[in-house]
Amino acid sequence: MSRLSPSQVPVLIPMDLMVEASPRRVFANAHTYHINSISVNSDEETYLSADDLRINLWNLEITDRSFNIVDIKPANMEELTEVITAAEFHPHQCNTFVYSSSKGTIRLCDMRASALCDKQSKLFEEPEDPSNRSFFSEIISSISDVKFSHNGRYMMTRDYLSVKIWDLNMESRPVETYQVHEYLRSKLCSLYENDCIFDKFECCWNGNDRIGFYFIEGAYKLQQSSFSIAHVPFSFPPPPPPSVVMTGSYNNFFRMFDRGQRRDVTLEASRENSKPMQVLKPRKVCAGGKRKKDEISVDSLDFNKKILHTAWHPQDNIIAVATTNNLYIFQDKVN
Amino acid sequence: MFPKGTKRKFSDPGEEPVSEEDQAPVIPSAAARTLTSAYSLQRQSLLDMSLIKLQLCHMLVEPNLCRSVLIANTVRQIQEEMTQDGTWQIMTQALAAAQCPADRLVATEVLCRQTDPAGQSPKPCSGAGLEEGYHAEEVVMEGDVETEVTMSTLSPVSPQLSSASYLAGPFGMGPCWEEEEEDGECEEDEEEDSEECASESEEGDRDHLSPDTRTGEQVFGTFEIKHPAPPPDPALEELFSDVDPSYYDLDTVLTGMQSAPKMGPYDLLESLSSHGPTALSSSSSCRSDLNELDHIMEIIVGS
Numbered sequence: 001m002s003r004l005s006p007s008q009v010p011v012l013i014p015m016d017l018m019v020e021a022s023p024r025r026v027f028a029n030a031h032t033y034h035i036n037s038i039s040v041n042s043d044e045e046t047y048l049s050a051d052d053l054r055i056n057l058w059n060l061e062i063t064d065r066s067f068n069i070v071d072i073k074p075a076n077m078e079e080l081t082e083v084i085t086a087a088e089f090h091p092h093q094c095n096t097f098v099y100s101s102s103k104g105t106i107r108l109c110d111m112r113a114s115a116l117c118d119k120q121s122k123l124f125e126e127p128e129d130p131s132n133r134s135f136f137s138e139i140i141s142s143i144s145d146v147k148f149s150h151n152g153r154y155m156m157t158r159d160y161l162s163v164k165i166w167d168l169n170m171e172s173r174p175v176e177t178y179q180v181h182e183y184l185r186s187k188l189c190s191l192y193e194n195d196c197i198f199d200k201f202e203c204c205w206n207g208n209d210r211i212g213f214y215f216i217e218g219a220y221k222l223q224q225s226s227f228s229i230a231h232v233p234f235s236f237p238p239p240p241p242p243s244v245v246m247t248g249s250y251n252n253f254f255r256m257f258d259r260g261q262r263r264d265v266t267l268e269a270s271r272e273n274s275k276p277m278q279v280l281k282p283r284k285v286c287a288g289g290k291r292k293k294d295e296i297s298v299d300s301l302d303f304n305k306k307i308l309h310t311a312w313h314p315q316d317n318i319i320a321v322a323t324t325n326n327l328y329i330f331q332d333k334v335n
Numbered sequence: 336m337f338p339k340g341t342k343r344k345f346s347d348p349g350e351e352p353v354s355e356e357d358q359a360p361v362i363p364s365a366a367a368r369t370l371t372s373a374y375s376l377q378r379q380s381l382l383d384m385s386l387i388k389l390q391l392c393h394m395l396v397e398p399n400l401c402r403s404v405l406i407a408n409t410v411r412q413i414q415e416e417m418t419q420d421g422t423w424q425i426m427t428q429a430l431a432a433a434q435c436p437a438d439r440l441v442a443t444e445v446l447c448r449q450t451d452p453a454g455q456s457p458k459p460c461s462g463a464g465l466e467e468g469y470h471a472e473e474v475v476m477e478g479d480v481e482t483e484v485t486m487s488t489l490s491p492v493s494p495q496l497s498s499a500s501y502l503a504g505p506f507g508m509g510p511c512w513e514e515e516e517e518d519g520e521c522e523e524d525e526e527e528d529s530e531e532c533a534s535e536s537e538e539g540d541r542d543h544l545s546p547d548t549r550t551g552e553q554v555f556g557t558f559e560i561k562h563p564a565p566p567p568d569p570a571l572e573e574l575f576s577d578v579d580p581s582y583y584d585l586d587t588v589l590t591g592m593q594s595a596p597k598m599g600p601y602d603l604l605e606s607l608s609s610h611g612p613t614a615l616s617s618s619s620s621c622r623s624d625l626n627e628l629d630h631i632m633e634i635i636v637g638s
Contacts, residue, residue: 032559033400052400052558077555081408083401102401135381135412139405189377193384198402 030056030066037087043094050087069117086146104141124166126173136188144200156245158203163247178257181249183287183298196303203247207314248307252323253283269321269328378413385410400558
């Protein structure tokens with residue numbers, strides 16, 4: 001046994017940074033199916049976890065108890081035709097959350113209505129386009145991700161071919177639809193065969209739409225009731241906040257849609273095709289016909305290189321994009 | 336996208352029925368006659384592909400309930416449309432007419448056994464479950480010399496692809512749905528099985544077209560996590576990651592079905608096998624990447 005002599009003082013030795021992930025809390029045994037979402041509530045006390053058939057509500061401090069708030073498991077599993085695919089709390093209303101399904105529906109629920117949120121407050125669903133109907137219609141309508149906008153007025157959903165923006169006040173159809181890779185529509189059978197049609201892409205909002213929050217709150221209240229102008233903190237009508245949404249695709253491509261300017265761009269996350277600190281070059285996929293120089297034809301896309309996970313910094317224009325084995329961080333080349 | 340040179344099927348409404356010896360002549364309904372043969376071929380191959388996917392769902396790296404539900408809904412959709420056209424009935428009648436030889440049916444039925452009464456077999460859908468499934472195949476198929484070699488590597492696929500079993504009746508109601516659950520239990524009680532299978536095969540014949548309500552439940556029941564899955568044996572996974580893609584080739588398997596109508600273009604299945612290696616090798620390379628990552632994490636954490 002080594003003994004420190006009384007005069008020895010422990011010395012601080014600088015070392016390389018070591019990263020060790022260790023669980024702080026384990027919330028166990030509340031799910032019997034695979035968990036697809038967790039979402040921390042705006043009250044910062046509770047959070048939800050969702051699996052294929054159930055959603056549970058937890059207190060962050062209590063690991064051995066949770067409340068079941070949604071349960072869509074049928075009594076007879078043979079009757080199962082729909083599963084939960086994603087869930088998220090509203091960014092400001094701590095009683096409100098949404099969950100999406102494999103049939104392309106989104107349900108907005110209010111926890112104050114009842115303990116078990118079986119009946120949704122709102123059901124968002126776009127009617128099917130009969131001209132585009134095929135045996136794959138249901139599969140490609142399955143929603144893989146749902147995200148509220150930072151200001152809480154909109155939500156975005158991602159299905160296989162598109163990104164849709166919904167106004168929370170309008171359930172009948174989305175207010176905007178962006179095609180991510182429409183050229184895949186004619187390839188759905190091959191994509192079904194190789195299982196790519198089941199890929200779950202995420203989507204995200206840029207951070208800046210938070211800037212518009214105060215503008216919009218003030219203007220909104222002015223329309224609803226008789227607020228005097230003095231209560232509106234900023235000028236009315238407010239300019240629309242810049243808003244960009246982003247999602248991934250195949251061949252290590254990811255897409256950004258500028259909602260305000262109605263522009264979109266395809267970029268690539270690949271070390272071979274761009275050097276660090278170099279501005280990303282926009283890509284273009286040639287759907288058919290003559291392929292221009294620098295365009296990539298649909299048939300040469302690599303479907304093993306998929307970007308499923310993307311994230312946008314909540315305040316700055318910095319994005320993280322995950323390919324199969326690498327994580328890329330890009331930032332805006334402003335100054 | 337679709338293979339050329341597909342074989343004509345008996346149910347092709349636009350052409351003369353292919354003469355099969357044990358085939359009862361069928362008259363397509365008026366609705367069936369209006370279908371283009373291309374569309375019905377496409378639909379049939381989609382149906383076949385979907386059924387194969389459902390039966391192989393436990394061969395995925397990660398079990399996926401959402402995927403299975405979507406595939407099941409697709410099959411249901413096709414089946415509904417075919418029922419409306421009248422082609423579903425034609426197909427099931429033809430299948431009933433073209434019975435498997437009795438011994439083949441018995442061999443299949445051995446795996447189509449009852450679950451334990453609670454129906455809650457603790458079988459995680461993981462590498463360990465797969466391992467049991469493979470062992471089960473070897474135990475059961477002992478007497479079947481000619482296909483033994485293929486069977487032991489083909490595993491859950493082979494006996495299930497007896498099309499008479501899985502297409503009987505409305506979708507999802509054929510006895511073969513049970514097999515996904517049964518694999519883990521095949522190791523035990525072989526003697527009981529043979530008794531059960533004798534009665535089951537009779538049941539199977541009689542209830543050919545009637546729904547078996549346990550089956551869908553058991554397919555989707557596979558996904559429930561009963562207890563933490565034991566870590567998959569990496570050596571075993573390594574071994575089976577090189578499964579011969581020819582298991583997609585129905586011809587090898589359905590040796591008892593010589594006179595049966597073809598269930599779909601086999602070219603499609605061959606093209607499936609050409610996709611097979613890509614899918615398999617990418618999943619095994621992902622696994623080796625994960626192993627590397629684990630190794631690296633061990634080094635980092637351990638130091």
